[in-house]
Amino acid sequence: MLLSVLCGWLLNGAARAQVPYNVIDWKAPTTLNTYLIQQLHQQSDQRRAAFAAALKSGAAMQAYQDTVRARYRRLLGPLPARTPLKAHVGGKIERAGYLVEKIIYESTPRHHVTANLYVPKGKGKWPAVLLFCGHEATAKATExxxxxxxxxxQNGFVVLVIDPISQGERYQLTDATGKPLTRGGTTEHTLLNGGAALVGTSVPAAQLWDNVRGLDYLLTRREVDPDRIGCIGNSGGATQTAYFIGYDPRVKVAALCSYVASGERNLELTGPADGCVQIPGAGQAGLDIAEWPIMFAPKPLLLLAGRYDFIDYASIQTAYHELKQVYTELEKPSRVNLFTYDDGHGISKPKREVAVAWFRRWLRDDGQLVPENNLATLSAEQLNCTATGQVNTAFPKESTLSEQYLGQAQELASRRQPLTYASLTAAIRHVLALPEATVIVPPVEASAEGSVQAKGIAMRKLLLRRAGQPPLPALLALPPNNLPPARSLSGYPTKARLHLLIAPIWLPNI
Known part of the structure; x- marks a missing residue:
């Protein structure tokens, strides 16, 4: 018996010439996305219920924060060991009232991080701020x-501005001359995150570790007061900041600018972001992007928003409302604030002024307003820390993330034991997040949706349905005069049923 099941998702997305083969009579490309969004809302409903329960008391909220932190740490997986930073200053630029130093350190062995350190002139211990950059290619040199x-x-803070992975001087995928091989840093983030996921980690975890080691370096500086540390970031840098303040207790004050405040809403509106934004498994762990600022409470936290930002402003307002409830339960309502300006994406002058005033309030104990005058900036070349403008060409033995992930994969392969059929299927179920074999699932029903002829072969159009799962279109090809009724799966011979159900991996346990 000739039996062939062709997955309808592919057929329905093919050229219009193949319309006769279509099984679904609606706009099929939206089906899977709609199903995933429904799953997303179900996960988020569970998260909202847990959060609502935590709002009943300060003790309940602290317990909620503890469980969120624990889930976050599990999600990150094991982070690298602290190894020697081997930090050095590659040059200094004298400016009016401050110095700019060119810093290079190793977050892991032979993996170099480039940064600029702004140091006020004068004596004494200064409060310090980590500044995390958004997705601009110029990174630390962005105006x-x-x-x-x-x-x-100018207001008495030491500032470390770090080049993120795949930006500034830190592109990981380059040719021999240092030219990036991708169309931009976000594409590189996504490619790197694909490799990271295969070995159980993520690009956000790698960025987090770069930033943790940046703070380690900052605290080696004699100019820095270790008890007065802040953190601020814009856009993708705000995401880095959120992940950082949820992890590192040394940060005392923070600000998030143009922050994607709701993972649920963002996925619904625009789909997944690039690979440095989303940690694989966060939804399954019951964690939304709103969780990381909640972990930071009740330390002082400022949200900076543009009313006409492409980032959903309603999500920012919702996140602020949640945070206000959290801080109120923890008896520190004045420590969280939202500043909105009538502009778009980015940390503009009004936002900068409010941010610096916020840090002065909490780290210098004054409420002084901070006007910004004309500020002269430098070129990317002037601020470069490496001689070549890229770590890949400046350090011949640079350990890129892709090389690190390949090394981890090879090490895992060397320890991998042969799998039995049972252990292999269990592993596949786990990785694909399929129901366990012991879970009782509803039966699959196959409805007939007509037939089509192709080169003398009659093919039955089938639509496989299971309650709670997206319908699966398929074509069943049999020898002539051998088309059984298709009201249910029981109408097919046993062998046909077996082969029919091998292909759709999201219909397990049949």
Whole structure:
């Protein structure tokens, strides 16, 4: 018996010439996405219920924070060991009232991080701020980030501005001349995160570790007061900041600018972001992007928003409302605030002024307003820490993330034991998040949706349905005069049923 099951998702997405083969009579490409969004809302409903229960008392909220932190740490997986930073200053630039130093350190052996350190002139211990950059290719040299750092330095803060992975001087996938091989940093993030996921980690975890080691370096500086540490970031840098303040207790004050405040809403509106934003498994762990600022409470936290940002402003308002409830339960309602300006994406002058004033309030104990005057910035070349402009060409033995992930994969392969059929299927179920074999699932029903002829072969159009799962279109090809009724799966011979159900991996336990 000739039996062939062709997955309808592919057929329905093919050219219009193949319309006769279509099984579904609606816009099929939306089906899977709609199903996933429904799953997303179910996960988020569970998260909302847990959060609502935590709002009943301060003790309940603290317990909620503890469980969120524990889930976050499990999600990150094991982080690298602290190894020697081997930090050095590659040069200094004298500016009016402050210095800019060119810093290079190793977050892991032979994996170099480039950064600029802004140091106020004068003596004494200064409060310090980590500034995490958004997705601009120029990273630490971006004009708005330079101006943010300068304004902080003018107000008595040491500032470390770090080049993120795949930006500035830290592209990981380059040719021999240092030219990036991808169309941009976000594409590189996504490619790297694909490799990271295969060995049980993520690009957000790698960025987090770069930033943790950046704070380690900052605390080696004699100019820095270790008890007065802040953190601020814009856009993708705000995501880095959120992940950082949820992990590192040394941070005392923080600000998030143009922050994607709701993972649920963002996935619904625009789909998944690039690989440095979302940690695989967060939804399954019951964690939304709103969770990380909640972990930071009741330390002082400022949200900076543009009313006309492409980032959903309603999500920012919702996140602020949740945070206000959290801080109120923890008896510190004045420590969280939202500043909105009538502009778009980014950390503009009004936002910079409010941010620096916020840090002055909590780290310098004054409420002084902070006006920003004309600030002169430097070129990316002037701020470069490496001689070549890229770590891949400046350090011949640079350990890129892709090389690290390959090494981890090879090490895992060397320890992998042969799997039995049972252990292999269990592992596949776990990795694909399929129901366990012991879970009782509803039966699959196959409805007939007509037939089509192709080169003398009659193919039955089938639509496989199971309650709670998306319908699966398929074609069943049999020898001539051998088309059984298709009201249910029981209408097919046993062998046909077996082969019919091998292909759709999201219909297990049949």
């Amino acid at each position: 708005s980030y330079q101006k943010t750092a300068i304004l902080f330095a």
